[in-house]
Amino acid sequence: MELTLAHYLVLSAIIFTIGMFGVMVRKNLIVMFMSLELMLNAVNINLAAFSNYLKDMSGQIFIVFVMAVAAAEAAVGLALIISLFRNKQTVNADEINIMRG
Amino acid sequence: MMAQIAFYILAGLAVISALGVVTRENPVHSALWMLLTFFTVAGIFVQLDAEYVAAIQVLVYAGAILVLYLFVVMLLNPKTSGFMRLPVRFVIAGVAAVIVFLQIITTIWSSDVLKSGAIEGIPYAEGISNVSAYGAVLFTKYLVPFEIASLLLLVAMIGAIVIAKRDSGGE
Numbered sequence: 721m722e723l724t725l726a727h728y729l730v731l732s733a734i735i736f737t738i739g740m741f742g743v744m745v746r747k748n749l750i751v752m753f754m755s756l757e758l759m760l761n762a763v764n765i766n767l768a769a770f771s772n773y774l775k776d777m778s779g780q781i782f783i784v785f786v787m788a789v790a791a792a793e794a795a796v797g798l799a800l801i802i803s804l805f806r807n808k809q810t811v812n813a814d815e816i817n818i819m820r821g
Numbered sequence: 822m823m824a825q826i827a828f829y830i831l832a833g834l835a836v837i838s839a840l841g842v843v844t845r846e847n848p849v850h851s852a853l854w855m856l857l858t859f860f861t862v863a864g865i866f867v868q869l870d871a872e873y874v875a876a877i878q879v880l881v882y883a884g885a886i887l888v889l890y891l892f893v894v895m896l897l898n899p900k901t902s903g904f905m906r907l908p909v910r911f912v913i914a915g916v917a918a919v920i921v922f923l924q925i926i927t928t929i930w931s932s933d934v935l936k937s938g939a940i941e942g943i944p945y946a947e948g949i950s951n952v953s954a955y956g957a958v959l960f961t962k963y964l965v966p967f968e969i970a971s972l973l974l975l976v977a978m979i980g981a982i983v984i985a986k987r988d989s990g991g992e
Contacts, residue, residue: 723828726935728869731832733925735839735858737918742843744914750894751842751851757886758839758855761862764878768869773934777958783866783874784959787881788970792977794886798893799981805897 728769736762749801749811753794760790828868835861848894852887859883872951 735758742755764783771779805811838861841854859882866875929935959967 723824726929729929733922734836737922738839738843741914741918748848751848754842754851754855765865768866768871772869777954780871780874781959781963785970788974791886792973794889795977795981799985802985
C-alpha cells in the first residue's frame, strides 16, 4: 500500500468540502473568509500532487500565484469588512440586507 | 512505510483542524485552528517534494495572512460569531457539501491517471535543489505572470488602504 495520487486528491476533496460547508453555514463574515482560505489550500494540495505526479514544476509555480491572489483577497476583503463594520456595526451575514429588494 | 505514517498523521491533523476552523464559536479559536491547518499543509508540501512552496506556505499564509485575520478579529471583536440560526440552512449546506464531495470522489475514482501506481517524486539533476529548479522555471517561462502578480498585490494594497480609510478621514 503505497502513497498514490488518490491519497492526496481525497485529502484535498475532504478539506475543500469542509471549507464549502463553512462558507454556507457560518454567520460571521471573517470566519466565512477563513473557510475560503481552506478551499484555496485544498486546491494548492491538488496542484502540488499533480506537479509531483506529472514531474512538472508548473504546478508548484501556480501555488505561489494562488497564494498571491489569496493575500490580495484577504487584504481587500478584510478592508471591506472593516468599512462595513464602521457603517453597520455588524459582521453578521444575516443582517446585511441593504441590497435585498 | 515512514512516508505513509507521516502522511496519515498530517492528513488526520489537517482534517481535524479544518473541522476546528468551521465549528468553533470564537473566531480567534478558528484562526488558531487555521494556523494548524496551514502547518500541516506545509508538511504535505514537503512530502510532495515542494520544499520552497512549503517554506512560502509558512511565511506567507501562517505569517502574514493569518496575522491579518487575527488583527481584524481582535479589532472588530464581533458579538455574533455563531452559526446560521435556521436548521434548514444546516441541512441544505450539509446535503450540498456531501453531493459535491461524492462528485469529486467519483471523478477521482473513474479517471485513469490513478492506474499508474505510486508517485515517486520529481527527479532533479545532480546538485540541483527544488529551489533552484523552481527559480529557473519561475523567472523564465512564468516571468510575465510573476510581474503581473506583483502588480496585483500593489493594486490590492492601495485598494485596501483606500477602502479602510474612507470613513475615518472625513474631517
